[in-house]
Amino acid sequence: MDYKNAGVDIEAGYKSVELMKEHIKGTMRPEVLTNIGGFSGAFSMEAFKNMEKPTLVSGTDGVGTKLKLAFILDKHDTVGIDCVAMCVNDIACAGGEPLFFLDYIACGKNEPEKIAKIVSGVAEGCKQSGAALIGGETAEMPGFYPVDEYDLAGFAVGVVDEKDLITGKDIKAGDTLIGIASSGVHSNGFSLVRKVFKMTEEALNTYYDSLGKTLGEALIAPTKIYVKALRSVKEAGVKIKGCSHITGGGFYENIPRMLPDGVRAVVKKDSYEVPAIFKMLSTDGDIAEEMMYNTFNMGVGMVLAVDSGDAEKTIEAIKAAGEEAFVLGTVEAGEKGVTLC
Secondary structure (H helix, E strand, O other): OOOOOOOOOHHHHHHHHHHHHHHHHHHOOOOEOOOOOOOOOOEOOHHHOOOOOEEEEEEEEEOHHHHHHHHHHOOOOOHHHHHHHHHHHHHHHOOOEEEEEEEEEEEOOOOHHHHHHHHHHHHHHHHHHOOEEEEEEEEEOEOOEOOOOEEEEEEEEEEEEHHHOOOOOOOOOOOEEEEEEOOOOOOOOHHHHHHHOOOOHHHHOOEEOOOOEEHHHHHHOOOOOOHHHHHHHHHOOOOOOEEEEOOOOHHHHHHHHHOOOOEEEEEOHHHOOOOHHHHHHHHHHOOOHHHHHOOOOOOEEEEEEEOHHHHHHHHHHHHHOOOOEEEEEEEEEOOOOEEEO
16 A cells, blocks of 8 residues: 555656646746745845835635536636635735735646646736745645545735725725726636536536627636736826725625725716626526625726726726726715615
């Protein structure tokens, strides 16, 4: 008896690391001091010593049950983008610049080519956000996960000068809410999605004119990474007073997280076109409107609060970074919360 007979293939692990390296090297930053394969990743803070009060910000998350679609479609090269996005978007919400990322993959059987595809997506997400992929872990866990399934999670660290932290404390009545478009469902609400739609290869490969693609393509579209868009707003000289990443809990849970006491967000539902995938979900699942906005991003991946005089400049900066933006609503005096009208 040996480890391989017990279900853990050490040689496959070595091969996975070798296949990953070609993807990882494209994410490197000059601050990275170590190579992949060591026991830890080292990252120099020398470049940030001129900040008045350099402050670390961090985020950790996973992809959730969206992975079930990857298993059915046998498509594993985009879920890594989702994993990075869920972490770095939260860092960007605080005004931070993502510095480095680490991933964790747990699987029932280590198939090096599949693991490399997953990591290729992680590397792409790191490139989009400017973060270095400086380490990670692939755990082969036979008997714990089915042989053809895996879980994926990650952890990111960023930096911001303390004076530039986005806290929401200065948001006041009269400020404008700016929405940045999502790419679809992103990585939240998939337990409900999987109840509404049949999770079969045939169903997911069905083309819909309203979507302009197959159902599977619409659902597995990777989460938008908003780091460059928020950096563009900052470089345009706009002060972002508050920022909310619309994830699990939709509008009702996430927007109030950026608000101080005494104000509420008033969101105009007709200020943008809700993507077709959400209309399908609502109709096919007979889901009430309030539940839709309390579960999904409804086409808005990020909400910013800015001074009303900066609204146009903010939208222009976001569009210059390649993202779609629009005035989503306003901030009014009242009990902290969200009103949709």
